[in-house]
Amino acid sequence: MNLKNCYNFEDFRKLAKKKLPSPIFHYIDGGADDESTLRRNTDSFNDCDLVPNVLASVGKPDLSTTLFGRKIDMPIFLSPAAMQRLYHPDGDRASARAAEKFNTFYSMSSMGNNTIEEVSNISGGPKLFQLYVHKDRSISDDLIERSRRSGFDAMCLTVDTLVAGNREKDHRTGFTTPPKLTLESLISFAMRPQWVFNYLTGKKFELANVKKKTDKGTNIAKSVIEYINEQYDPAMGWKDAEYCAKKWNGPFALKGVMSVEDAKRAIDIGCTAVMISNHGGRQLDGSRSPFDQVKAISDAVGDKLEIILDGGVRRGTHVLKAIAAGAKACSFGKMFLFSLAAGGQQGVERLLQNMHDEINRNMVLMGCKDLKELNSSKLIYRNRK
Amino acid sequence: MNLKDCINFNDFRKLAKKKLPSPIFHYIDGAADDEVTYQRNTSAFNEVDLVPNVLRGVENVDLSTTIFGKKLDLPFYCSPTALQRLFHYQGERAVGKAAQKFNTMFGVSSLATVSVEEISSMIDTPKLFQFYYHKDKGLNNAILERVKAAKFDVMALTVDTITGGNRERDLRTGFTSPPKLTLASLFSFATKPMWGINYVTRGKFELPHLQDHVKEGTSTATSIGNYFTKMLDQSMNWKDAENLCSKWGGHFALKGIMSVEDAKRAVDIGCSGIMVSNHGGRQLDGARSPFDQLAEIVDAVGDKVDVICEGGIQRGTHMLKALSLGAKACAGGRLYLYALAAAGQAGVERALNQYRVELERDMKLMGCTKISDLNRKNLRFRKT
Numbered sequence: 001m002n003l004k005n006c007y008n009f010e011d012f013r014k015l016a017k018k019k020l021p022s023p024i025f026h027y028i029d030g031g032a033d034d035e036s037t038l039r040r041n042t043d044s045f046n047d048c049d050l051v052p053n054v055l056a057s058v059g060k061p062d063l064s065t066t067l068f069g070r071k072i073d074m075p076i077f078l079s080p081a082a083m084q085r086l087y088h089p090d091g092d093r094a095s096a097r098a099a100e101k102f103n104t105f106y107s108m109s110s111m112g113n114n115t116i117e118e119v120s121n122i123s124g125g126p127k128l129f130q131l132y133v134h135k136d137r138s139i140s141d142d143l144i145e146r147s148r149r150s151g152f153d154a155m156c157l158t159v160d161t162l163v164a165g166n167r168e169k170d171h172r173t174g175f176t177t178p179p180k181l182t183l184e185s186l187i188s189f190a191m192r193p194q195w196v197f198n199y200l201t202g203k204k205f206e207l208a209n210v211k212k213k214t215d216k217g218t219n220i221a222k223s224v225i226e227y228i229n230e231q232y233d234p235a236m237g238w239k240d241a242e243y244c245a246k247k248w249n250g251p252f253a254l255k256g257v258m259s260v261e262d263a264k265r266a267i268d269i270g271c272t273a274v275m276i277s278n279h280g281g282r283q284l285d286g287s288r289s290p291f292d293q294v295k296a297i298s299d300a301v302g303d304k305l306e307i308i309l310d311g312g313v314r315r316g317t318h319v320l321k322a323i324a325a326g327a328k329a330c331s332f333g334k335m336f337l338f339s340l341a342a343g344g345q346q347g348v349e350r351l352l353q354n355m356h357d358e359i360n361r362n363m364v365l366m367g368c369k370d371l372k373e374l375n376s377s378k379l380i381y382r383n384r385k
Numbered sequence: 386m387n388l389k390d391c392i393n394f395n396d397f398r399k400l401a402k403k404k405l406p407s408p409i410f411h412y413i414d415g416a417a418d419d420e421v422t423y424q425r426n427t428s429a430f431n432e433v434d435l436v437p438n439v440l441r442g443v444e445n446v447d448l449s450t451t452i453f454g455k456k457l458d459l460p461f462y463c464s465p466t467a468l469q470r471l472f473h474y475q476g477e478r479a480v481g482k483a484a485q486k487f488n489t490m491f492g493v494s495s496l497a498t499v500s501v502e503e504i505s506s507m508i509d510t511p512k513l514f515q516f517y518y519h520k521d522k523g524l525n526n527a528i529l530e531r532v533k534a535a536k537f538d539v540m541a542l543t544v545d546t547i548t549g550g551n552r553e554r555d556l557r558t559g560f561t562s563p564p565k566l567t568l569a570s571l572f573s574f575a576t577k578p579m580w581g582i583n584y585v586t587r588g589k590f591e592l593p594h595l596q597d598h599v600k601e602g603t604s605t606a607t608s609i610g611n612y613f614t615k616m617l618d619q620s621m622n623w624k625d626a627e628n629l630c631s632k633w634g635g636h637f638a639l640k641g642i643m644s645v646e647d648a649k650r651a652v653d654i655g656c657s658g659i660m661v662s663n664h665g666g667r668q669l670d671g672a673r674s675p676f677d678q679l680a681e682i683v684d685a686v687g688d689k690v691d692v693i694c695e696g697g698i699q700r701g702t703h704m705l706k707a708l709s710l711g712a713k714a715c716a717g718g719r720l721y722l723y724a725l726a727a728a729g730q731a732g733v734e735r736a737l738n739q740y741r742v743e744l745e746r747d748m749k750l751m752g753c754t755k756i757s758d759l760n761r762k763n764l765r766f767r768k769t
């Protein structure tokens with residue numbers, strides 16, 4: 001199996017599994033507890049159906065939209081994801097370049113391995129910075145300031161990670177970062193010499209953006225769960241979010257909003273967008289899926305906020321359904337991380353090309369010329385009246 | 386396993402799988418993306434239950450129905466499907482003759498491998514021609530004239546293939562027509578020698594309706610996805626459909642209607658029937674299933690045009706349910722294609738007969754003696 005046999009999520013996932021040491025594969029692949037929310041995030045798309053219109057002479061549909069004040073060529077983008085150099089030696093450089101090529105957003109995690117400055121030097125494409133509020137407030141202030149100076153377009157504050165989720169796969173594999181070679185994981189690493197070679201010969205592994213402020217995540221082998229629990233401030237409240245929004249003073253989203261009520265409060269504190277997300281099912285298992293909730297949120301605040309559906313997206317038709325239900329755009333994490341692991345920048349490009357082609361094809365089959373035509377009249381929920 | 390062990394849809398499917406080289410089997414068996422719609426097309430029937438009436442005196446059951454002004458002895462017919470001689474060397478000849486035997490309609494694809502002239506000289510029962518609207522208008526006219534001259538009864542314009550669906554099984558097997566022997570597929574072809582011998586010795590493979598106009602489909606190997614995307618006219622619109630309808634001048638249908646809105650427009654442009662269909666789940670995955678959408682469409686236009694429920698049908702009871710909702714007839718592709726692959730004309734006859742027997746039995750169990758006895762009082766939806 002290689003990159004040119006990858007047509008869909010499952011193919012990229014399989015190839016990533018082949019290439020990555022198992023603790024690292026499972027860190028991407030796993031969710032919280034019994035992973036029921038993880039599964040529901042994707043399954044929820046199957047409870048409703050698209051109803052196409054025929055003979056609409058669509059020609060070449062326009063897939064572009066504007067998001068965070070920037071025009072993007074298609075309504076999908078890359079979610080922020082931590083530590084991308086674990087998945088491929090090029091890390092964020094690969095994903096940022098691939099996103100730029102398709103003129104859509106790349107997002108940088110607070111826990112990235114490449115610096116804000118480095119990525120902004122190599123990519124002029126749309127860029128979103130993802131913030132965690134650290135207990136040490138000067139860390140957050142510093143990240144906001146540097147993102148601004150480096151020309152990032154927008155910022156999102158993740159609000160669903162006050163404590164780490166119970167990712168049982170990580171407990172079992174002993175996933176730490178930087179990876180610690182336990183006896184159990186040794187075999188898995190040993191069987192993937194290419195990964196180990198790249199990891200050891202590449203740049204030193206570090207949480208590049210926070211390393212001056214904390215030695216955590218760099219010197220000591222530490223599990224992500226411990227890192228989150230030590231560094232992030234579980235007392236973060238609406239006031240803190242408002243502080244960040246004001247300090248950033250540009251397009252700003254809360255990432256991880258799930259209730260209509262919270263979406264309304266996001267308007268009050270000056271947000272321009274919300275990312276409806278349960279962190280890809282990695283935090284609170286049993287929580288509602290973004291797609292199940294998107295219509296209610298969009299009905300309530302869709303005229304005031306840009307609604308982004310984050311989580312569970314695997315197909316072009318999922319994106320079509322999300323947009324018909326009221327989202328402005330979709331983002332995804334696991335899918336692009338697998339493609340990154342499978343083939344670096346080329347892998348992410350292949351994924352984005354596949355998704356572009358799927359969305360394009362399905363717009364034609366739906367008889368829609370642009371995303372505005374994709375409204376709620378095109379969607380029927382099976383068990384709702 | 387052989388033909389006489391085949392007593393239902395799945396048996397025919399299994400036997401077909403045994404007989405066909407795998408790229409060809411998967412071309413029939415596969416659908417778009419994750420095949421969610423493909424599965425839903427059939428599972429939708431399970432969300433509604435039949436409620437029988439007893440003590441009605443049901444010894445004589447009449448299964449006949451009239452669509453497009455033609456009386457059929459069965460309330461279901463064979464949907465048009467492409468490339469039938471790839472599935473069995475008898476191809477359209479087998480399906481046409483079997484349909485004639487049961488006096489039901491035979492749908493002939495634009496991508497048929499036997500000519501309309503031959504088919505019309507072979508059978509005198511109702512025939513439908515399925516039209517693909519090509520970029521090449523000369524080709525469109527030529528086909529229309531030939532079909533007219535061959536005295537087909539119905540013309541159905543397919544409207545759900547404006548671009549090729551994402552059939553990932555075909556991408557993996559490298560399915561093309563005519564089959565290209567890649568190294569990967571060679572093994573599969575080699576292990577099915579009978580298919581290979583028949584394919585090579587039973588006459589040249591061709592697409593008689595296209596071959597004078599295009600190289601696609603005859604000598605050069607092309608994929609079906611490519612054919613849709615490269616040769617069909619993506620700008621096709623309602624005006625074009627209306628023009629075609631009046632040029633044809635006879636019974637005309639749109640195949641692949643899913644929305645109420647479009648069903649109404651079909652009436653306006655002069656259609657006498659519509660096939661509620663998503664192309665057997667082979668095009669837009671995530672699309673609604675025909676059975677889920679049927680009631681709304683029947684309510685809107687059922688008194689003006691013949692509404693046909695097409696796709697997902699594997700059982701007599703599936704047909705009973707669709708007919709109870711108000712469909713005038715049912716149609717399907719795979720319900721006879723696996724049987725064709727399994728055993729040619731004898732296979733198709735066996736399949737059609739089994740659906741007939743099932744329907745007759747189920748009608749009796751329902752307490753109904755004619756199709757018009759079926760109505761929505763026979764049905765309960767589990768969730769609303």
Ligand SMILES: Cc1cc2nc3c(=O)[nH]c(=O)nc-3n(C[C@H](O)[C@H](O)[C@H](O)COP(=O)(O)O)c2cc1C
Nearest residue numbers: 028079080081082109158279280311312332333334
């Ligand atoms: C390996 C991995 C690392 C992630 N790291 C972060 C992160 O650092 N910050 C963040 O806000 N979200 C993070 N996420 C969550 C993603 O941004 C996104 O919400 C999630 O992946 C969406 O679900 P999907 O994977 O089903 O597309 C991470 C997700 C994965 C799979």
Ligand SMILES: Cc1cc2nc3c(=O)[nH]c(=O)nc-3n(C[C@H](O)[C@H](O)[C@H](O)COP(=O)(O)O)c2cc1C
Nearest residue numbers: 413464465466467494543664665696697717718719
């Ligand atoms: C192998 C195969 C080939 C087909 N070829 C055509 C075709 O050439 N033209 C067309 O309008 N529909 C074609 N169809 C769609 C069928 O007419 C019909 O809509 C579909 O098979 C119904 O779904 P079912 O197979 O579940 O009964 C094809 C379907 C299959 C399975």
